[in-house]
Amino acid sequence: MRKSELANAECGIAQALGVLRDWRTFLVLRDIAGGTTRFDALQRGLGVSRRVLTERLATLVEHDVLHRRFYSRHPPRADYLLTPKGEALLPILIALQDWGTRHVMDDGSLTATAEPASAEAQRVRHLVGRRLPDVLLTRHDGRPERLHTPDSSLVLFFIPGAFAPGDAEPPSGWEDIPGARGCTVESTTYATSHADFAAAGARVYGVSTQAPEQLTAFVAHARLPFPLLSDEHGRLAAGLLLPTFRAGGVDRFKRLSLLVDANAVVCSVQFPIRDPAGSVAEMLDLVRQMSRAGAGK
Structure with a gap:
């Protein structure tokens, strides 16, 4: 663990920002709350690269802020929806x-x-x-x-x-x-x-x-x-x-x-x-x- 992580171990703001990361994440949450829940629509609306959006969504799913609801298995396609933890944001x-x-x-x-x-x-x-x-x-x-x-x-x-x-x-x-x-x-x-x-x-x-x-x-x-x-x-x-x-x-x-x-x-x-x-x-x-x-x- 890095010194900066140790220093912020008891700070809720620092821990929250460790999940939310940067301003793009807030815009992802904004659009999902507004009903834009599919990857391609999110990318069009936000104007970010597929790599950046994939990383942000994966982090939010990993931390139980979002969950995937699959509407197609072949190929895999999902809606990204707020969990109760996500709604708390x-x-x-x-x-x-x-x-x-x-x-x-x-x-x-x-x-x-x-x-x-x-x-x-x-x-x-x-x-x-x-x-x-x-x-x-x-x-x-x-x-x-x-x-x-x-x-x-x-x-x-x-x-x-x-x-x-x-x-x-x-x-x-x-x-x-x-x-x-x-x-x-x-x-x-x-x-x-x-x-x-x-x-x-x-x-x-x-x-x-x-x-x-x-x-x-x-x-x-x-x-x-x-x-x-x-x-x-x-x-x-x-x-x-x-x-x-x-x-x-x-x-x-x-x-x-x-x-x-x-x-x-x-x-x-x-x-x-x-x-x-x-x-x-x-x-x-x-x-x-x-x-x-x-x-x-």
């Missing part, structure tokens, strides 16, 4: 995304929104045409929910925090964070319009990074006729590189909404959202337009 990807957006691409200010012309807003707009990663989230009532369904479109509205009076309080300074306020207004406006969304063939879900039990009281308080989903482990946030900010020691979604068709493809986005209530009416118009277009085929 998702909060690190989210933190890197947030840090890069806030401190490298911006001036370091804490915000729950973005400027329409910002790189972050452009990244969200590029979600149009992307498939949702096939992830399992947990509803506010503890039941699992898989978003992929072939029978209807989806409206996913992402909120920074859902707080029921007397049950949970917003973090200190919440009122001063641009874009943080408005979750109750947005949620109850969706509740009022829920029947109209259903008539147009769309299911509505609210999504938060809060734990399911923290969402239960809010659903009861706001009398929501639709589920709130918890992405507390960052599966959807990391898979779609959704914009987040950190407040009260928790990574939280910046307010945005996605319209997803029956093939699980994002067909419209709303971000930034400056008028939470008004965004619901705009989304309903988008859903109706998509429904009419589908009926005309």
